[in-house]
Amino acid sequence: MFFSIRSLSVAAVFSLGAVLHAADNPFIGRWALTLPTGGAGWLGVEEKDGALSSSVLWGGGSVVPTAGTKVDGDTLIVTREQKNKEGKLSAIETITAKIEGDALKLTTAKKNAEGKEIGQPAEFAGKRIADIPAKPDLAKVKFGDPIQLLNGKDLTGWRLLKEADNGWSVVDGVLQNRVVKAKDKHFGNLRTDAEFEDFNLKTEVRTQEGSNSGIYLRGIYEVQIMESFGKPLDSHHMGALYSRITPSVNAEKPIGEWQTLDITLVDRHLTVILNGTTIIDNQPVLGCTGGAMTSDEFKPGPLYLQGDHTNVDYRNMVLRPVVK
DSSP: OOOOOOOOOHHHHHHTTSOOOGGGOTTOEEEEEEOTTSOEEEEEEEEETTEEEEEEEESSSOOEEOSEEEEETTEEEEEEEEEOTTSOEEEEEEEEEEEETTEEEEEEEEEETTSOEEEEEEEEEEEEOOOOOOOOOGGGOOBOOOEEOOOSSSOTTEEESSSSBOOEEEETTEEEEOOOOOTTOOBOOEEESSOBSSEEEEEEEEEOTTOEEEEEETTTEEEEEEOOTTOOOOTTSTTOBTTTBOOSSOOOOOTTSEEEEEEEEETTEEEEEETTEEEEEEEEOOSOOTTOSOSOTTSOBOOEEOOSSSOEEEEEEEEEEBOO
16 A cells, blocks of 8 residues: 655655655555564554654554654664563664565564663565455355354364364353463464355354453454453454454443354455444455464465453354355
């Protein structure tokens, strides 16, 4: 995605630290990152009123603004600040990137608050994300036969995303996750064996006290499941696209009640209907969310249910794939 800017004088450009005009700046846009750990990340670079800014997703958590963004010659320099629990600066991470066509070659290096290097610099890669297509006409989208993802008896068709303690089981027709808080326990996320592209998904969910879960679409985009009844609108609350799209209205039910979700993902556009109310209406998705299996938005993937945080229940999960 590119942004236009007003013409800048030479003096203004130099005063901004040699920031390039947007039309000449190949770094502006959205980038899918494969982090040094192999995990999924995302970088968005934009220009407004002659100044560059950026946001980053680094593995888990939220998309957050960076502390600094500039271009020096042919190199993009992004600065991230890390703070401790007391809010004090603990580390400064400098990410540098050079562009080769639609690819980025990046390096990250860290220093502590005193300027001492932490660990060794690490190299990683990025790939430009293609522009999001026009909003699809959902009335014209064709869906295939329904696929029952939960058989109400056992975990057939599902498996843990990776080796971990398993809190998932089927009890009285309900898929439930039960987590025990202990230092030697780490509970796992549950994924479908099958992989999908675009689809409509209908399911029911019941939150428990403090529930914090999520439904990952294609293993890339998390629709948040949270006990947030009565709380203000937030991109981290029930039905949100985690840290990316805030619901337009509160539609949660109180804790312990079954709630319905109707989720449609088509052409990188998301619609979420919670308890019969549309809270995300065919909105563009700008990139992966925290905990994604991959930053590649163009490959099929499973549904996966976040199970490493808290207790939650699901039932009646039916998926209809888009037929092209």
